[in-house]
Amino acid sequence: MAELTQLPLHDLHAELGGKFVPFAGFNMPVQYPAGVMAEHIWCREKAGLFDVSHMGQVTLPLDQDTALESLVPVDVLGLAPGRQRYGFFTTDAGGLIDDLMIARRATDLFLVVNASRKAEDLAHLRAHLSGVAEIDDRALLALQGPLAEMAFSRLIPATAAMRFMDVATHHWQGHALWISRSGYTGEDGFEISVPVMAADAFARALLAMDEVAPIGLGARDSLRLEAGLPLYGQDLSDQISPIEAGQAWAISKSRRPGGVRAGGYPGAAVIAAQLADGAPRKRVGLIPEGRAPMRAGVELFSAEGTAIGMVTSGGFGPTVGHPIAIALIDAATPPEAIIMAEVRGKRLPAKQAALPFYRPNYKR
Amino acid sequence: MKYTEDHEWLRVDGDLVVVGITEHAATQLGDVVFVELPEVDTTVAKGDEIVVIESVKAASDILAPTEGEIVEVNEALTATPSLVNEDPTGDAWFFKMKLDDMSVLDDMMTEDEYKDFIGE
Numbered sequence: 001m002a003e004l005t006q007l008p009l010h011d012l013h014a015e016l017g018g019k020f021v022p023f024a025g026f027n028m029p030v031q032y033p034a035g036v037m038a039e040h041i042w043c044r045e046k047a048g049l050f051d052v053s054h055m056g057q058v059t060l061p062l063d064q065d066t067a068l069e070s071l072v073p074v075d076v077l078g079l080a081p082g083r084q085r086y087g088f089f090t091t092d093a094g095g096l097i098d099d100l101m102i103a104r105r106a107t108d109l110f111l112v113v114n115a116s117r118k119a120e121d122l123a124h125l126r127a128h129l130s131g132v133a134e135i136d137d138r139a140l141l142a143l144q145g146p147l148a149e150m151a152f153s154r155l156i157p158a159t160a161a162m163r164f165m166d167v168a169t170h171h172w173q174g175h176a177l178w179i180s181r182s183g184y185t186g187e188d189g190f191e192i193s194v195p196v197m198a199a200d201a202f203a204r205a206l207l208a209m210d211e212v213a214p215i216g217l218g219a220r221d222s223l224r225l226e227a228g229l230p231l232y233g234q235d236l237s238d239q240i241s242p243i244e245a246g247q248a249w250a251i252s253k254s255r256r257p258g259g260v261r262a263g264g265y266p267g268a269a270v271i272a273a274q275l276a277d278g279a280p281r282k283r284v285g286l287i288p289e290g291r292a293p294m295r296a297g298v299e300l301f302s303a304e305g306t307a308i309g310m311v312t313s314g315g316f317g318p319t320v321g322h323p324i325a326i327a328l329i330d331a332a333t334p335p336e337a338i339i340m341a342e343v344r345g346k347r348l349p350a351k352q353a354a355l356p357f358y359r360p361n362y363k364r
Numbered sequence: 365m366k367y368t369e370d371h372e373w374l375r376v377d378g379d380l381v382v383v384g385i386t387e388h389a390a391t392q393l394g395d396v397v398f399v400e401l402p403e404v405d406t407t408v409a410k411g412d413e414i415v416v417i418e419s420v421k422a423a424s425d426i427l428a429p430t431e432g433e434i435v436e437v438n439e440a441l442t443a444t445p446s447l448v449n450e451d452p453t454g455d456a457w458f459f460k461m462k463l464d465d466m467s468v469l470d471d472m473m474t475e476d477e478y479k480d481f482i483g484e
Contacts, residue, residue: 036420037395218394218421291398291445293418316397316420323397344416344423 007053008139008196009203016207016214024115026054029216036218040318043185043223044358047145048215049206052184056118057135057193058125060109067129068102068109073242073265075252079104084165084180086250088242089124094270095238096245097124099230103167103180110167110178112140112191114232138178139199144189144223146361147211152190155205159190164362172202184220186227186360225324226317228285228356234296235283235312235326241267243274244328246283246355251275278331281309285353286325286339292348293323294341300327301340301347308333311341317357324357325350365453366469367478368429373453374469380436380460381469383429385417388482390452394419396445401437402459408434415458417448426458430468436460 004027007013013020018029029051031039042048060068069076074087081104089097098117103110113121118134125132143152153160156170162181169176178193194202206212221231228246230236236245254260257272288294298311314325329339333352340347366374371389375382390396398418408414408428415426437459441447447456463469473481 030421031394035395040420222420291442292400292416293398293423295423316418318395318420 005054007051008199009051009053012200012203013051013214018214018216021217023217024054026115028054029214030218031216032214034213036216036222037318039213039215039219040222042213043145043187043215043219044319045146046211046213047143047147047151047189047209048185048219049203049212050142050144050215050220051139051203052142052191053139053199054115055140056111056113056115056121057138057140058111058113058122059133059135060111060125060129061131062104062108064129064131065104065109069261070264071124071128071266072102073251073255073268073271074102075254075261076102076104076109077261078252078254081106082167084167084182088236088247088250089121090242090265090267090271091238092266093238094241094267094274096232096236096240096242097121097238099232099236099247101180101182105167105169105178116233135193137196138193139196140191140193141199141203141206142183142185142189142191143206143212144183144185144187144215146188148187148189149363151206151209151212154209162190164188164364173198175202177202181363184229185223186229186356186358187223188361188363222315222318225313225315225326226319226356226358227360228326228358230326231313235328240281240328241271241274241279243271243279244281244283248275280331281328282331282333283312283355284327284329284333284335285355285357286311286314286327286341286350287353288323288325288341288348288350290348291323292343294325294343294348294350298325299342300329301342302333303338303340305340308339320357324353326355365475366472367475367481368472369481370427370429371482372426372429374429374472376466376469377460380462381432381466382457382460384457385426385448385452386478387452388484390449390456393417393424393448394421396448399441399445399448399458401439401442402434404434404437406434408432408461428461429472430461430463432461432463434459435462
C-alpha cells in the first residue's frame, strides 16, 4: 500500500487528540476524545469544524463551461456567477465516475471532487477540457451546524449574508478564502478553501470560539447518513445510475428530454430512458426493527426469501436514536414490504422509510 | 480481578465468575449502540464468539474467556448499550459463568500485568 498523505493540519489534529485512520490514501482523524456520538450531536446543536482537505480542488477557465457541461447532466451554462451546483460525471453506461460540486466564480469555475476519485476525475477532465488546474496549496475546511453562521461571521461578517449554495471570496488576515455555503451534514454551514500557510491559524481562530469543536470522519459519516446524502463508492458507483441512487433531482431541467440543451453527456440515452420508464433498482431508506445496525454490504431479501439488493450505507443515527440504512433494491419491491437483512447469518426485519432520516436545515 | 489478552475482566462472585470488558476496550470501541448476549444455560468453549457488540464505528465479538456454562446475562445492556461506555467494569458486566475449574483464573493476568500488556 502506498504511503498515507498527511493533512496540512495533521499536527493540529494530533494536538486535539485525534485518532487517525487511513481514508482514500490520507491519514484522517476519525474522531477526537469526545467520540463519534458526542461530535455528531455537537454538530447538530452548535458548530463543528471538519478538515476535508483530502478532497480534490480543481479550477477551470470560464470558457470551458460548455465542455464541462458535456460531461455532466447539469446546467453549467445557466449557473449564475457566485453560485454552486451539485452534479456528477456520468459514464457511457449511465453510471457515475464521481459526484462533485461545480461553482461559477468571477474569473473561473471551481470544482470540489472526492479524494478517492480525484485521479480518475482529473484524467477525465483533461481528456475533454483544457486549462484543468489541480489546486494543491489550499486546505479545505467545513464549518457546519446551526451556530456556524454566528461563529464564521465573527471573523468575516459578510458571510452571514450568503445563502445556501452561494460562493464568494473573502479575505481573512490578508488571505483569500474561497467560501461556499454548503456542506455534507444536513446542517447549515460553510466549506472554506484556505491557503495552507494560513490554515492552522484560521482553524485555531474558529476552534477558540466556545461553540466550535473539531469533528472527525466518523461523525461526518453518521451526519451525512441521517441527512440521506450519498457517498461515492457506497451509494454511488459506476455500476449505479443516478436515477437508481435517488439523485434524479440533480439532473437539470435543461438537460432532460425536451430541455433546451437535452442530453449531450455520457450515458444520456440510458439516463433519459430511466427517467421515462423507471430504473431496475431504487434507493430506499431502511429502519431496522431491532437495535442491530445494518451496515454497507449487508444482503437484503424479501419476506419470501428472494434476494432483492443490499445495504449501501448503514449504521447508527445518533440524532434519530436508532439504526438507519440506505439500500439499493429491486424497483418492483412494494414500499410497504418488510425487508429481511442478513446480519451475521440471521435474517432481521427492517421497514422501508422515506429519506432523509433527518430533514436538512439549509439557509435558502 | 483477572484479565485476558482479549481485554475482558473476570471477577469471582461466590461460585460464579462475572465477565465484562475493560475500560481500555470500551474506549477503543467507541460509543456502543448494540449488544447481543448469549443464551442462558449454554455451555461454551474458550474462544467461542458469544457476544456481539457494535459501536458507532464497527462490530466486534467478545470471546468466551474459558470453558464453562453461561448462567446469567445482563439484559440491561440490550436496552441500554451505552452502559458499556459509562461503567464498563461495574454495571456493564456481560454474563456470569460457572466454571468446572476455577484454577484457570490463576493463569490470567493480574491488574498490573494487564496494565503492562496495554502499555499503560
